[in-house]
Every structure is written in C-alpha cells, then in structure tokens.
Amino acid sequence: MKTPVKIAVTGAAGQISYSLLFRLASGELLGPDQPMIFHLLETPQALALGALNGVVMELNDCAYPLLHKIVTTDDPDVAFKDVDYAFLIGASPRKPGMERKDLLAINAQIFSVQGQALSKVASRDVKVLVTGNPANTNALIAISNAPDLRPENFSAMMMLDHKRATFQLADKCGVLSNDIKNIIIWGNHSAGQYPDLHHAKVKGQDALSLVEWDWFVDKFIPTVQQRGAVVIQAVGRSSAASAANAALNLMRNWVFGTDEGNWISMAVPSDGSYGIEKDLVYSFPVEIKNGEISIVQGLEISDFSREKMRKSEAELKEEREAVKHLL
Ligand code: NAI
Structure with a gap:
C-alpha cells in the first residue's frame, strides 16, 4: 500500500469544506489506491x-478505507506539518451587501500567519x-510570508469562474460543457x-463566430462576473458545493x-506575461505537466481585452496597496 499523503483543509467546519471533505476522502482527488491523512484547521471558537467534531x-x-487518520487543530503549525496539499478555505465569507x-x-491577517506556518513546516x-476571499490577494500575502517555499507552491482559485463561464457558453450554444475548450478568466476573482x-472553441469552432458580440459583452461577461453575488442573493450564503467541486477539480489538474x-484558468504569481505586473497573483490561462504550471504564451490580445485585463490588474494593485503592511 502507498504511504498516506497529508491533506490540510482550513475552515474545515465551514460550508465549502463540508462539500469537499467527503469527496476527497472517497478518493476523488488522488484515485482509489492513495490513502490520506486529513489535517483539519479551525478557529478555537469553532x-x-x-x-x-x-x-x-x-x-x-463513512468508514472510508482511504482515510487513515484525522487530525483536528486550531494551530497552523500542527495543521500544516508535512502536508502535501493545502486547501486554504477558512475565512470570513462575504455576507449579503458586503464588498470584497x-x-x-x-x-489578510489569517493568511500571513498561515503563510508563515506553511513555510516553516509543510512539505517543500x-x-x-487559496480559496478564501479575497483569494488572489490572500495568496499574495501567504506567498510573501513564506520565504522558504517557492511562489509556484501557491495558487488562488479561479476554477469556479472558469466553470461558470464554460456552462454559460455551452448553454448558449446548446452543447455539452465538454465541447467547450480554451475559455480564459483573466485577473482577479472578483466582479x-x-x-x-476570444480564444474559446465550441466543438472546434471559434466561439465568437457562433455567438453575437452583444451577447458576449452585455450578457456573458456580466453573468460570469456577478455569478457569486447572484448566488448569495438567491440562497443567502456564498456558493459552497460548486466552490468545492472547483477546488477538487483544480487540484486534480495540478496533480x-x-x-x-x-487549458484552465489559474491565479498564479505573474512572471510579467501579457504585460501584467510581476508577482501579482493574477489569473492566466495555464497548462500543467508533471506538476509544473506554465502560462500559455503568444495569445493575441485585442484592445477590448487589453483594457479589461488592465482594469483587473489595477484592482489587484489596489488590494495589494491595502495590505502592504503584511507583505
Ligand atoms: P463558512 O463561513 O461556511 O466557513 C468558513 C470557516 O472558516 C468557518 O468554519 C470559520 O470558523 C473558519 N475560519 C475562519 N477563520 C479561520 C482561520 N483563521 N483558520 C481556520 N479556519 C477559519 O464559509 P464558506 O462558505 O466555506 O467559504 C469560505 C471562503 O471561501 C469565503 O472566504 C468565501 O468567500 C470563499 N469562496 C471562494 C470562492 C472562490 O471561487 N475562490 C467561491 C466561494 C467562496
């Protein structure tokens, strides 16, 4: 039998974790022959x-055969000890009417402490x-506080946005989501x-040749941007099952x-690609091979796209400014 891997999940008593943990334990992430140990981090209050409990x-x-042990703690140094995978979900969720x-x-405070602990005790x-919002900037804070890990160890979750966009396009074109390829979410996990x-394909055909430009600009873009807020309005809490699904799926792609x-959309430290300021945690189209993430290069960027990419970059710079004392 393989040696168990260690998986840390923070905010383990929260909604997203409740949708995630059982799927992880069933083997959906790493397959049916990979045992695991859960390290679950929560606040002392929880x-x-x-x-x-x-x-x-x-x-x-559930008597999952693959789940060999569960450690619960409120101490990040215990939670992240030797972990191979860390889902940083624990955070205060957005309430109705609250701005990001x-x-x-x-x-911000939570992610500086957790970055330090990961740097000290996690597997190299x-x-x-990072899923907890504001995810990109939380990831930036964690990276800045983790000098003994590589920035490439970290990512912020854009997979939910990527899947939301995939569904909207598939629905519009009357095809299945598997027929859609090369969607991109650029920038921040925010509105x-x-x-x-521009680069998306529907059954191999250019998406923008199949849908009206007005639908793309006036319907598709705002629907995907606002989806999180609309779900909150509808159910009174932030998306949990779809977020857990996206987290699991993203990690599977990474592994x-x-x-x-x-390709998938993933927020990673910028290397300056597409003129985006270096080190901002910005969502790009990425390909992953053997665990190595590479930003897709050479895509043609229209003036329309460039302006929107810059706007999202500016928002991330503003967020960075607000937390600069923690970087
Ligand atoms: P929730 O409120 O149900 O659960 C959060 C849990 O985190 C709570 O149990 C709380 O006690 C715990 N927590 C708070 N501070 C902690 C700390 N320092 N260490 C460990 N645990 C801590 O919230 P939910 O719905 O599970 O959402 C979690 C986060 O994910 C929120 O920030 C939400 O905005 C974000 N989110 C991100 C998405 C994305 O696509 N990136 C999508 C949906 C939600």
Whole structure:
C-alpha cells in the first residue's frame, strides 16, 4: 500500500469544506489506491462549539478505507506539518451587501500567519490552493510570508469562474460543457475579472463566430462576473458545493496535468506575461505537466481585452496597496 499523503483543509467546519471533505476522502482527488491523512484547521471558537467534531464523526461514519487518520487543530503549525496539499478555505465569507474590499482587512491577517506556518513546516513540494476571499490577494500575502517555499507552491482559485463561464457558453450554444475548450478568466476573482471568449472553441469552432458580440459583452461577461453575488442573493450564503467541486477539480489538474489541447484558468504569481505586473497573483490561462504550471504564451490580445485585463490588474494593485503592511 502507498504511504498516506497529508491533506490540510482550513475552515474545515465551514460550508465549502463540508462539500469537499467527503469527496476527497472517497478518493476523488488522488484515485482509489492513495490513502490520506486529513489535517483539519479551525478557529478555537469553532472547535469549542463542537462543529468540527460533528464533521469528524460523519467522516468516521463513512468508514472510508482511504482515510487513515484525522487530525483536528486550531494551530497552523500542527495543521500544516508535512502536508502535501493545502486547501486554504477558512475565512470570513462575504455576507449579503458586503464588498470584497471589506473582507480584505478581516482576512489578510489569517493568511500571513498561515503563510508563515506553511513555510516553516509543510512539505517543500506542497500545493497550496487559496480559496478564501479575497483569494488572489490572500495568496499574495501567504506567498510573501513564506520565504522558504517557492511562489509556484501557491495558487488562488479561479476554477469556479472558469466553470461558470464554460456552462454559460455551452448553454448558449446548446452543447455539452465538454465541447467547450480554451475559455480564459483573466485577473482577479472578483466582479472585476475578465471572462474572455476570444480564444474559446465550441466543438472546434471559434466561439465568437457562433455567438453575437452583444451577447458576449452585455450578457456573458456580466453573468460570469456577478455569478457569486447572484448566488448569495438567491440562497443567502456564498456558493459552497460548486466552490468545492472547483477546488477538487483544480487540484486534480495540478496533480495529473491539464488535458491535451485545453487549458484552465489559474491565479498564479505573474512572471510579467501579457504585460501584467510581476508577482501579482493574477489569473492566466495555464497548462500543467508533471506538476509544473506554465502560462500559455503568444495569445493575441485585442484592445477590448487589453483594457479589461488592465482594469483587473489595477484592482489587484489596489488590494495589494491595502495590505502592504503584511507583505
Ligand atoms: P463558512 O463561513 O461556511 O466557513 C468558513 C470557516 O472558516 C468557518 O468554519 C470559520 O470558523 C473558519 N475560519 C475562519 N477563520 C479561520 C482561520 N483563521 N483558520 C481556520 N479556519 C477559519 O464559509 P464558506 O462558505 O466555506 O467559504 C469560505 C471562503 O471561501 C469565503 O472566504 C468565501 O468567500 C470563499 N469562496 C471562494 C470562492 C472562490 O471561487 N475562490 C467561491 C466561494 C467562496
């Protein structure tokens, strides 16, 4: 039997984790012959309330053969000890009417502490996926506080946006989501992101030759940008099952690689590609092979796209400015 891998999940008593943990334990991430140990991090308050304990009881009651052990803690140094994968989900979620900027101050502190702990105790090859919002800037803070890890160890989650965009295009064209390729979400995981169809294909045909330009600009872009807020309006809480699905899917791509001829959107430290300021955690189209992420190069960028990409970059610079004391 293989040696168990260690998977850290923060905010483990929260909604997204409740949708994620059971799928991880069933082997959906790493396959049916890879055992695992969960390291679950929560706040002291959540631990005291027993909420995490309830989740652990349910995990135990599933008797998953691959789940060898569960560690629960409120100490990041314990949670991240030797972990191979870290899902940083724990944060204060956006409430109805709340702007992402309000969240920034609340959450920035959490990610500096967790970056330091990861740097100190995690596996040197750890794959860290930041989901807690504002995800891109939280990832930037974690990276800046993790001097002993490589920036490439970190990413912020854009997969939910990528999937939202995929569905919208597939639905419009009356095809299945698997028929859609090469969607791009550029920039920030916020309403300022730019969902781009200039390179997207529908059954091999250029997407923009199949849909009206007005639909792309007036319907598709705002629908994808606003989807998170619309879900909150509809159900009174932020998207959880779809976010967990995206986190699992993104990590699978990171581990096993992206499909040939397709790419995914992933927020990674910029290397200056497409003129985006170096080191900002910005979403690009990426391909992954053997765990190595490379930003897709050489795509033609229209003036329309360039302006929207710059706008999202400017928003990320503003967020960075607001947390510069933690960098
Ligand atoms: P939730 O409120 O149900 O759960 C969050 C959990 O995190 C709570 O149990 C809380 O006690 C815990 N927590 C807070 N501070 C912590 C800390 N320092 N260490 C460990 N745990 C801590 O929220 P939910 O719905 O699970 O969402 C979590 C985050 O994910 C939010 O920031 C939300 O905005 C974000 N999100 C991101 C998406 C993306 O695509 N990047 C999509 C949907 C949500």
